[in-house]
Amino acid sequence: METYQKIFEFAARYPSADNNQPFEINLISSGRFQIEHLPQRALHSLNIESYVSDIVLGCLKSYLEASAFRYGQRAHFAHFYPCSNNKVVSEFSLSSGMDMERGLSELISGLEQRYTERRPFQLKRTPPIGFEDRMKLETSLFEGNLTWKFRAEGFSTLLPSLEAAERAFWSSDNLFYELLHWIRASDREAQATQDGLPISTIGIPVHSQVFLKILKRAPKIYSMIKSLGLIAEQVRALKSAITSASMLGVAYVPPTVPFESRMAVGESFTRIWLWLSAQGWSLQPISFATQVPTLSKICDLPSDLRRFQSILNRAIADFDALFDPPKGWLPLWAFRAGPIDDLRPLPRTPRRPLLKTAG
Numbered sequence: 001m002e003t004y005q006k007i008f009e010f011a012a013r014y015p016s017a018d019n020n021q022p023f024e025i026n027l028i029s030s031g032r033f034q035i036e037h038l039p040q041r042a043l044h045s046l047n048i049e050s051y052v053s054d055i056v057l058g059c060l061k062s063y064l065e066a067s068a069f070r071y072g073q074r075a076h077f078a079h080f081y082p083c084s085n086n087k088v089v090s091e092f093s094l095s096s097g098m099d100m101e102r103g104l105s106e107l108i109s110g111l112e113q114r115y116t117e118r119r120p121f122q123l124k125r126t127p128p129i130g131f132e133d134r135m136k137l138e139t140s141l142f143e144g145n146l147t148w149k150f151r152a153e154g155f156s157t158l159l160p161s162l163e164a165a166e167r168a169f170w171s172s173d174n175l176f177y178e179l180l181h182w183i184r185a186s187d188r189e190a191q192a193t194q195d196g197l198p199i200s201t202i203g204i205p206v207h208s209q210v211f212l213k214i215l216k217r218a219p220k221i222y223s224m225i226k227s228l229g230l231i232a233e234q235v236r237a238l239k240s241a242i243t244s245a246s247m248l249g250v251a252y253v254p255p256t257v258p259f260e261s262r263m264a265v266g267e268s269f270t271r272i273w274l275w276l277s278a279q280g281w282s283l284q285p286i287s288f289a290t291q292v293p294t295l296s297k298i299c300d301l302p303s304d305l306r307r308f309q310s311i312l313n314r315a316i317a318d319f320d321a322l323f324d325p326p327k328g329w330l331p332l333w334a335f336r337a338g339p340i341d342d343l344r345p346l347p348r349t350p351r352r353p354l355l356k357t358a359g
């Protein structure tokens with residue numbers, strides 16, 4: 001049992017949107033397990049039709065595979081089911097033996113040393129050696145379900161439409177309150193609730209921590225603060241995050257956004273993330289992209305979100321011009337990445353145990 005515990009301890013570090021960790025593992029019998037999806041942990045505006053949970057399921061799968069490999073085990077999975085209509089989304093077993101085929105060994109040092117880094121970066125460097133091969137490998141592993149595109153220059157063409165999208169996003173009070181609900185106001189609170197996105201791990205400075213704390217206590221002062229230039233600050237941070245990146249990557253999926261593609265994005269994204277971490281690079285997710293296929297289905301949010309949809313379409317067109325995806329395919333994930341100049345260890349983000357304990 002001790003080996004299993006170690007595997008689940010590593011795997012519990014899987015990245016999840018807002019650190020909501022929506023999965024638990026049940027022991028069925030010796031060496032056999034179930035993955036359970038807990039939708040109440042993943043209730044937020046980005047998770048329409050559980051698309052985001054499906055992406056996160058892919059992240060968990062990669063972590064389980066890499067962690068099993070780390071301890072000389074191999075994870076065998078049964079079918080995976082979409083998170084939207086199943087509680088148990090997969091079963092798997094662990095057995096001795098390693099899977100060398102899928103480049104897992106190269107992910108282990110990312111898993112061990114720094115895990116998924118989201119530090120700000122200032123230095124500009126060319127992508128690490130082997131990056132193109134890694135992207136090709138990830139695309140070929142999931143052929144037909146996704147294609148990864150990346151660019152190391154030309155970002156300035158994206159700035160006007162990204163700025164417009166960012167302004168529209170923050171001008172929706174409802175969405176803002178929902179985000180606030182999910183952002184933890186302090187580390188002490190984070191420890192107590194084990195819920196929501198910890199401020200300390202947000203990749204770009206949303207705005208100062210003090211601001212967030214005040215806002216969380218008195219959200220109605222948002223409109224006053226907005227008029228004082230909060231959105232301009234946010235836009236400035238977005239622009240500098242894009243222009244300071246050494247590269248941008250986008251995962252495109254077929255127009256119907258099948259479940260297999262949603263999972264494949266999470267899997268491949270996590271593998272790229274771990275691989276880049278092992279090279280001393282930081283990767284910051286751009287989760288706007290996860291909303292692209294589903295945003296038009298939000299009906300209980302204010303009408304300015306409909307305006308947001310057309311602005312988003314413009315941003316997609318600009319991304320398409322830069323990244324040249326297959327015709328009609330949609331972005332489902334994007335990241336910016338750059339080298340880390342300060343490798344001092346960061347405090348780790350709290351995680352719940354992954355394996356459900358009896359009672």
Ligand SMILES: Cc1cc2nc3c(=O)[nH]c(=O)nc-3n(C[C@H](O)[C@H](O)[C@H](O)COP(=O)(O)O)c2cc1C
Nearest residue numbers: 015016017018019055116201202203285286287349
């Ligand atoms: C689907 C998904 C969306 C995410 N979106 C963002 C994001 O927009 N910004 C960000 O900084 N981190 C994002 N993350 C990273 C999570 O916030 C992070 O994994 C979580 O807070 C745990 O923190 P850690 O990776 O530092 O341990 C995302 C992760 C996933 C899987």
